[in-house]
Structures are given as structure tokens and as C-alpha cells.
Amino acid sequence: MSEKSQKVKDYRFPRVLRDRPFHYCPGCHHGIAHRLLAEVIEELGVRDRAYGVASIGCSCFLYYYFDVDICEAPHGRACAAATGAKRARPELVVFTYQGDGDFAAIGLTESLHAAARGERITAIMINNTVYGMTGGQLSPTTLPGQRTTTTPEGRDPRVYGYPMKVAEMLAEFPGVAFCARVAVNKPKRVLEAREALRKAFLAQIEDRGFGYVEFLSACPVNWRLDPIKAAEKVDELAETFPIKVFKDEI
Amino acid sequence: MKPILVKGSEAIALGALAAGCRCYFGYPITPQNEIPELLARELPKRGGVFLQAESELAAANMLLGAASTGVRAMTSSSSPGISLMAEAFSYMAALELPAVVVNVARGGPGLGGIEASQGDYFQATKGAGHGDYHFLVLSPASIQEAYELTARAFDLAEKYRQPVMILTDALLGQMKEPLILRKIKPRKYPKDWALTGAKGRPGRVLRSLFLGPGELRSRNELLQKKYRAMRREVRVESYLLEGAELVVSAFGSLARIVKEAVNLAREKGYPVGFLRPITLFPFPEREFRKLAEAGVRFLVVELNCGQMVEDVRLSICGSTEVRSLPFPPSDLPAPEDIYREIKRCLRSPRR
Ligand SMILES: Cc1ncc(C[n+]2csc(CCOP(=O)(O)OP(=O)(O)O)c2C)c(N)n1
Ligand code: SF4
Numbered sequence: 001m002s003e004k005s006q007k008v009k010d011y012r013f014p015r016v017l018r019d020r021p022f023h024y025c026p027g028c029h030h031g032i033a034h035r036l037l038a039e040v041i042e043e044l045g046v047r048d049r050a051y052g053v054a055s056i057g058c059s060c061f062l063y064y065y066f067d068v069d070i071c072e073a074p075h076g077r078a079c080a081a082a083t084g085a086k087r088a089r090p091e092l093v094v095f096t097y098q099g100d101g102d103f104a105a106i107g108l109t110e111s112l113h114a115a116a117r118g119e120r121i122t123a124i125m126i127n128n129t130v131y132g133m134t135g136g137q138l139s140p141t142t143l144p145g146q147r148t149t150t151t152p153e154g155r156d157p158r159v160y161g162y163p164m165k166v167a168e169m170l171a172e173f174p175g176v177a178f179c180a181r182v183a184v185n186k187p188k189r190v191l192e193a194r195e196a197l198r199k200a201f202l203a204q205i206e207d208r209g210f211g212y213v214e215f216l217s218a219c220p221v222n223w224r225l226d227p228i229k230a231a232e233k234v235d236e237l238a239e240t241f242p243i244k245v246f247k248d249e250i
Numbered sequence: 251m252k253p254i255l256v257k258g259s260e261a262i263a264l265g266a267l268a269a270g271c272r273c274y275f276g277y278p279i280t281p282q283n284e285i286p287e288l289l290a291r292e293l294p295k296r297g298g299v300f301l302q303a304e305s306e307l308a309a310a311n312m313l314l315g316a317a318s319t320g321v322r323a324m325t326s327s328s329s330p331g332i333s334l335m336a337e338a339f340s341y342m343a344a345l346e347l348p349a350v351v352v353n354v355a356r357g358g359p360g361l362g363g364i365e366a367s368q369g370d371y372f373q374a375t376k377g378a379g380h381g382d383y384h385f386l387v388l389s390p391a392s393i394q395e396a397y398e399l400t401a402r403a404f405d406l407a408e409k410y411r412q413p414v415m416i417l418t419d420a421l422l423g424q425m426k427e428p429l430i431l432r433k434i435k436p437r438k439y440p441k442d443w444a445l446t447g448a449k450g451r452p453g454r455v456l457r458s459l460f461l462g463p464g465e466l467r468s469r470n471e472l473l474q475k476k477y478r479a480m481r482r483e484v485r486v487e488s489y490l491l492e493g494a495e496l497v498v499s500a501f502g503s504l505a506r507i508v509k510e511a512v513n514l515a516r517e518k519g520y521p522v523g524f525l526r527p528i529t530l531f532p533f534p535e536r537e538f539r540k541l542a543e544a545g546v547r548f549l550v551v552e553l554n555c556g557q558m559v560e561d562v563r564l565s566i567c568g569s570t571e572v573r574s575l576p577f578p579p580s581d582l583p584a585p586e587d588i589y590r591e592i593k594r595c596l597r598s599p600r601r
Binding site: 047048049050051053054060061063066067068069070071072073074077080081082083084085086087088089091092109110113 | 272273275299301303304305307308309311312313314315316317318319321323337338341345445446447448449450452453454455456457458459
């Protein structure tokens with residue numbers, strides 16, 4: 001299938017985004033990830049056959065911002081809903097947009113099995129190490145010692161074990177064609193993140209397999225940091241969660 | 251047309267194929283495995299999709315995703331699996347997605363057993379998941395009817411943009427009967443809500459989160475209006491109502507045993523009739539009320555601890571006597587067991 005590629009060479013507002021203010025907190029990285037996603041959908045020329053799954057978390061209002069078809073899925077089940085849509089209409093370009101709680105806690109089974117089956121979908125996980133929407137509770141990706149509202153003394157590995165490294169895990173699946181962890185706290189990283197997203201979409205467009213991009217993402221509000229300090233803290237996160245392309249078969 | 255000999259579960263799968271079902275998602279569980287096994291053979295041949303999911307949770311959400319694109323899709327399971335799907339059903343009802351769900355019910359609670367049971371009547375008719383929503387529920391009593399109702403379920407699902415459940419049990423699912431594979435002509439309904447890619451139009455959304463003032467109330471009112479409109483679809487089987495002083499009511503496969511008991515009683519001259527709800531939701535309230543107004547008493551026979559009897563009592567609002575004859579899941583009752591109770595009812599003075 002040939003895709004008409006419309007390279008975005010300037011900084012126009014992406015046509016795939018609706019022109020309305022984000023509801024995200026100041027300094028939240030969801031907004032940057034949205035913009036990149038919109039640019040990539042536009043660049044790949046797949047806006048007219050895009051199908052997004054909005055998950056339950058801070059990004060549940062995905063449909064306020066993206067001018068593409070979007071379905072809401074129950075908490076954690078985005079990859080299953082995406083599987084159903086893609087199998088029903090393989091011509092659609094199907095993506096999920098999920099938090100770390102949605103993807104890796106309640107929905108881990110659906111996420112891993114979709115990857116294992118090599119579903120031709122693109123999964124985006126926003127890893128901010130907490131449950132943002134419900135007020136900053138422990139997540140599978142919370143760092144040891146990190147304070148959350150349900151680990152007021154910090155995550156104790158003897159009680160909750162260690163952070164779950166999802167990208168590393170997914171890279172092991174033969175069904176996964178592209179798998180990367182990215183960050184958007186520095187301009188260079190933003191460009192790399194964009195390229196990773198592009199490839200994660202090509203994975204399904206070129207019928208190669210499951211595409212996955214994990215964003216290390218700041219949640220200033222629940223980290224109790226100002227936006228600049230929160231962006232800096234992402235570097236600290238990267239010591240546990242390496243920013244890296246783990247698999248690239250594109 | 252020459253009849254073929256099939257199990258009830260197979261008749262359901264054949265009904266789905268006849269109605270143009272394109273996608274099936276499910277997870278193995280006894281006593282309904284004949285449905286996925288038949289569809290695993292037949293759907294791919296017809297360009298359709300068969301996918302065994304990693305759990306009922308995943309299956310129900312795959313169904314949600316497929317249904318959102320406007321294709322005919324279904325899942326099937328048995329009681330514990332249906333429990334696991336409940337959250338997705340609530341979302342599907344809220345998103346107004348047409349889909350068909352089959353419950354070949356078994357005994358409960360818990361792991362229960364795999365014998366025939368009607369213990370999921372409440373679960374089926376009252377919604378199973380959270381919030382004010384309903385399935386449209388159909389319950390067949392024969393293998394021919396299982397085929398016809400399954401096919402019809404796909405039309406009704408699209409007509410009302412609504413999940414439809416076929417509630418049956420291990421008895422009907424496992425037994426064999428002749429089936430005439432009547433040709434089905436699927437009806438066509440507008441799909442101006444389906445997510446097919448936003449070519450030449452703005453992006454569409456299917457959502458159930460409503461936070462604006464009054465939004466959720468309007469949403470619920472819309473759903474309730476639809477549930478009231480669905481009353482048009484109410485169907486019953488009535489038999490020997492003429493001159494009946496007692497009407498015995500049962501649904502699904504058990505209704506056949508009950509019907510035999512009613513025949514026995516009539517042969518002995520007892521004034522008894524039979525009423526079988528085919529739609530369990532909406533419940534045939536009017537049909538029961540009319541009989542109650544004529545002074546008829548009721549005996550409700552079920553393969554559970556007494557569930558449908560509550561809907562019969564609600565329908566007639568205390569205007570006549572309603573007795574319950576529950577058979578909690580284990581062995582099936584014989585027609586004579588029911589016949590004895592019919593005699594007892596008719597001999598006892600009105601309460
Ligand atoms: C079945 C169910 N359980 C719990 C919730 C409550 N809930 C909503 S969002 C959420 C976690 C969100 O965290 P995450 O996925 O990391 O996304 P973020 O908000 O951080 O972007 C939870 C637990 C729910 N909506 N449904
Ligand atoms: S709570 Fe955190 S993840 Fe959610 S919008 Fe605010 S900053 Fe972003």
C-alpha cells in the first residue's frame with residue numbers, strides 16, 4: 001500500500017489537531033506527545049483512515065484534540081479494543097494512547113497479548129510513573145523510594161517490588177516490529193520521539209508487526225515539582241528507564 | 251428444505267453466519283465450545299474474522315472495538331465468562347454499540363457446575379455491569395428458534411444500536427434436534443455513527459464520559475427512551491390460555507418440560523395454560539397483566555432459586571396470586587414434578 005507522504009517542513013499547527021486549549025496541567029508532557037502524534041499522522045497521510053483508542057487516564061479526552069475517529073475503551077482494555085477494530089477493518093490505521101497504569105497495570109494482559117500476536121496496531125504509553133488522573137498513586141513504573149499518595153514513605157521494593165520495564169519486555173516479542181522509549185524534555189529528544197512514532201506507525205502500515213513507543217513523561221502536579229524541575233527529573237527517570245530504540249525492523 | 255441434525259450451540263453459530271456475522275471473539279468455556287469451534291472453521295472461509303482471545307475480558311473489548319467500526323460481530327461464553335465481560339457490556343451499552351452476546355448458562359454461583367441453569371436471568375435482564383443499562387434479551391426454547399433468534403438478534407442490535415443477548419443453557423446448547431437452515435435476509439440500518447476512518451468528514455467519537463452539567467442525565471434519558479421503544483419487540487409463546495384459571499410460565503429450554511406438564515394437566519381436565527416469554531428484556535408485562543386482569547393465577551417455574559418470578563410479580567402488581575416453583579441447578583425436573591404442583595395450586599384456595 002503506498003502512502004502519500006506529506007513532509008511537514010514548517011511549524012504549522014497540525015491539521016489533525018483541533019484548535020482548542022489542552023486541559024492538561026502546566027508542564028505536562030501529554031501535550032507534546034499529542035502534537036507529535038498529530039504531526040506523524042499528518043505526515044504519513046493516514047488521517048482519513050486513522051482510528052484512535054482513548055484510554056482511561058489523564059488523556060481520556062483524546063477526542064477533544066484529534067480530528068480523527070476515536071473510540072473510548074474501558075480502563076486497561078485499549079489494546080483489546082484496538083485489536084477488534086483492526087481485525088474488523090484492516091484498512092484502518094489503529095493506535096492506542098495509554099498511561100502506564102492503563103497499559104502496564106490493569107491492562108498488562110491485553111497489552112502483552114496484543115504485542116505477542118503481532119497486532120498491526122501502534123501503542124503509545126505515557127510513562128509518568130504515577131496514576132495522574134486519580135491523584136498520583138503508585139504505578140507499576142514508580143521508582144524505588146518515589147513518594148506517591150499511596151506510598152507516602154516512598155515505594156518500598158520489599159512491599160511493591162521494582163519498576164516494570166515495559167519496553168524491554170515488549171522488545172522480546174517476535175510480533176513486535178518497533179519498540180522504543182523516548183522523552184520530550186529536550187528539543188533533540190523531541191525530534192527523536194517524533195521519528196520513533198513515525199516508525200511505530202510504519203510497523204503497521206507496512207504490515208510488519210506491533211509498534212510501541214513509551215514516552216517518559218513529566219507529571220509536575222503529582223511529582224510536586226514545578227514544570228522545569230519536573231522536566232529535569234525525566235533525566236533521573238532515564239537512569240532506570242533507558243531512552244533507547246530497543247527494536248527497529250522498519 | 252431438508253433439515254440437518256445439529257446441537258443448539260451449533261444452531262446459534264449457524265444463525266450468526268446466516269445473519270452475516272463478520273467477527274467472532276471468545277475464550278473457551280464449557281458448555282458452549284461448539285460455537286467458537288464451528289465459527290473457527292467457517293468464518294475465515296467467508297472472509298470473516300475468528301479470534302480466540304486471552305480472556306473473556308479481552309474478548310468483550312475486542313467485540314467493542316469491532317462493533318465500533320460498524321461490522322456485525324459477536325461473542326459467546328458461559329456464566330463465569332459473562333461475569334468477566336460485564337464492564338465492557340456497560341461501556342457498549344453506553345456507546346450504543348450493536349453486538350450479539352450469547353450466554354450458554356451453567357449452574358452457579360462461583361464455578362458452580364456445567365449443568366443447565368437459569369441462574370443468570372438477573373444478570374442478563376438487569377444489565378450485569380454497572381449503571382442504568384439493559385441488554386435486549388432473547389431466550390430460545392428449541393434449536394430452530396435458537397437459529398432464528400440469533401439471526402434476528404443481529405438485526406435488532408443494529409436497529410436499536412444496542413447489545414443483544416441470547417440467553418440459553420447447557421440443555422439446549424448440548425442437545426441435538428433437526429434444524430431447517432432457512433435463508434435469512436439481513437436488514438440494513440444506517441451506520442452514520444460507525445468509526446470507519448474520517449475520510450471527507452470530521453472525526454467521530456464514541457464515548458461514555460459526560461462531565462458537563464446535565465449531560466449524563468440526558469444520556470441516561472436517551473437510553474431509557476430506547477429501552478421503552480424496544481417494548482415493540484416483545485414476544486411470547488402462549489398455549490391453551492382459553493379458559494385457563496392457572497397459567498404456568500417458564501422460559502428457555504425448561505419451558506418445554508413445563509409445556510408437557512401443562513398437556514398432562516389439560517388431559518386430566520385441569521384448566522391450565524402456558525405462557526413463555528421469548529424476550530426476557532423487555533419483559534412481556536402487558537401479556538401477564540392482561541391475564542391477571544382476567545383473574546388468572548400464575549405458577550412460575552425456573553431452573554434457579556426464583557428470579558423471573560419477580561418480574562411476573564412486578565408486572566401484575568399484586569392483583570393476583572403468583573407462585574414460584576424453583577429448581578436450583580442439579581437435576582432437571584420431570585413433567586410429573588411440575589404436574590403435581592399444578593394440581594396442588596388449583597386445589598388450594600386462592601390466597
Ligand atoms: C476499572 C477501573 N478501575 C479504576 C479506575 C480509576 N482510574 C481512572 S484513571 C486511572 C489510572 C490512570 O493512570 P495512568 O494510566 O497511568 O494514566 P495517567 O492518568 O497518569 O495519564 C484509574 C485507576 C477506572 N476508571 N476504571
Ligand atoms: S495530572 Fe499529571 S499527567 Fe495528568 S494532566 Fe496533570 S501533569 Fe499531566
